Amino acid sequence: MTKKAWGGRFQGEPLDYVEAFNASIHFDKILIEKDIEGSIAHATMLEKKGILSEVEAEQIISGLKAVLEDFNAGRMELSVQHEDIHMNVERALINKIGEVGGKLHTGRSRNDQVATDMHLYIKEQVEHIIESINSLKKTILTLAEENIHVIMPGYTHLQRAQPVLFSHHIMAYFWMLQRDGERFSESLKRIDLSPLGAGAISGTTFDIDREMSADLLGFSDIYQNSMDAVSDRDYIIETLSNISLVMMHLSRLSEEIIFWMSEEANFIQLSDQFTTGSSMMPQKKNPDMAELIRGKSGRTTGALMGMLMLVKGLPLTYNKDLQEDKEGIFDAVTTVLGSLEIMNGMLETLSINEEVLEETVSEDFSNATELADYLVQKGVSFRKAHEVVGKLVLKCIHSGKYLKNLSLEEFRQHHRSIEDDIYDQLSTRTSVDRRNSRGGTGTEAVIEQMKRAEKLLK
16 A cells, blocks of 8 residues: 555555656645645634544644744755645644644645635735835836926837827836736735635535634635635636736836837936846946846746646546646746836836937927927818828928928918917927826826826825
């Protein structure tokens, strides 16, 4: 008979490489604190229901705490022979307090045990992610407030479109992150469910109290169906989806930072603390942290796709495939928390090249829409105004000028309603500050936007 906990009906031992392939201890050991927390709640509940004696429960709980101390002190030996963190903890407990440790598993299975561990882990990590998102939002708001006067080119198709306030541009990422945080917060109600006591598939014959163990673990409710409890991985998929959205937003911001820092743009400078050099080219200062965030977004999306493919064909209830639900989410959590921290540091320490930005927005055609709007205010249809301005831009391109350099007579050759006040209309500052529609880039509109953002942070 094999020495495995499940070995009663087996006559032979698994081969070494089969055992190694089957084991998850090398990655699920991260769950040890949650596993012991869940086991202590389970033992407490068993004692309250009279399934364990008070003495047995005390022995088990003290033993579990001692096992965690051993692990944290590096004294606990983990073995692939015990497959996973649950059996490694149980074996260490029995070695410490004797056969009474074997009573801990009464009324539960590794199926509901691992599901409980994962719910506890995901709940805690989602709360950490929300905190990190809020920290980055505060940094973005501060950066916007400190640079409320700075104007930069706004782009569509990565072509100059219209001048905008830098604060307006960067605040777009505040609102992306706001939605990200809301998604995580809303997902907590689906994460905050206890599977403990659902057993392997059908519950248990013991008179357990699932609500009590859920309450001890801080869950707000329990799964109402034992089969759903042990097979549900929606909460992991949802968390991976939310992480992927955060990383996508961070990737987009990283791409902007990379472009802004290029010599072709030279809009900003990143701190030396968040850049690297070249081993060959001594002049280089590379935005490697931004590039890494951009790259890691593919990694978290891959974890989401892997999880969706893992679950899509599984029948109820537990299948060994579900052992593969952990590495992707563990890595994604580490990745998003690290990326949020790095982005926060980059934004806190970057500097804006205001003179370059001022020169950039004064030497382009991003004020062309102002001229079209000016003509509309004179009674010209927008479609006709669009045509007139397009021809003026073409004239400027051929003559090496910008709209602001044209004489009044040159303007009037294309439309007689253009007067001296056109030059003020074409001013970059005027162009920006006139756009005070709700959510626009005008200074007043952006200040109002930032006030709303500040209220949300509070």
